[in-house]
Amino acid sequence: MTPALRTPRLTLRARVVDDADALFDTMADADAMRWWSRAPVGSVGELRAHFAEAHPGWRAWAAVHEGRAVGFVSAGEKRQGGVSEIGYLFARDTWGTGLAREAVAAVIAQLFAEGQRRVFADTDPDNAGSIRLLERLGFTLEGRLRAEWHTHIGVRDSLIYGLLREEWRGS
Numbered sequence: 001m002t003p004a005l006r007t008p009r010l011t012l013r014a015r016v017v018d019d020a021d022a023l024f025d026t027m028a029d030a031d032a033m034r035w036w037s038r039a040p041v042g043s044v045g046e047l048r049a050h051f052a053e054a055h056p057g058w059r060a061w062a063a064v065h066e067g068r069a070v071g072f073v074s075a076g077e078k079r080q081g082g083v084s085e086i087g088y089l090f091a092r093d094t095w096g097t098g099l100a101r102e103a104v105a106a107v108i109a110q111l112f113a114e115g116q117r118r119v120f121a122d123t124d125p126d127n128a129g130s131i132r133l134l135e136r137l138g139f140t141l142e143g144r145l146r147a148e149w150h151t152h153i154g155v156r157d158s159l160i161y162g163l164l165r166e167e168w169r170g171s
Helices: 019-027 044-052 099-113 128-136
Strands: 011-014 058-065 068-079 083-090 118-123 140-151 154-164
Touching (some): 019 044, 019 068, 058 099, 083 099, 099 118, 099 128, 118 128
Parallel strands (some): 083 118
Antiparallel strands (some): 068 083, 118 154
16 A cells, blocks of 8 residues: 655655656656666656556655646565665656655655665666765665666666665654
């Protein structure tokens, strides 16, 4: 179950297929999708199909600001015993506004409240915005996986950032 969450500026709710209409411009944007594990989508129909696919063990929250889905945060339990991975993507017009930080922080707080002991994120070494966000939230760089992903921009390294429940500042 994906519980609804609220922050001062956002409502986070389960992402639905219809969110593809609002998120298409972002997921079709080559710059926004540069560091994502898949290429930009080519049509709203393709994105709707992607959102409709089952992703066992994963939950996705749509971040709604002023009545419009402006991004999403996903979380997947990777191992029993309380380890979850997070991922996120936000519309270009929200970059630098703090909305992504607000949304990701709310999901992290929810995961720790549910009993997770560790949350980690996997990001491209050249994704400076994501690295800044993770570090501001208190994540620690734990390692580099060389040639980890084959993506639409080639074979890429991956940085693993982790956060333990006892390190969480709630910011």
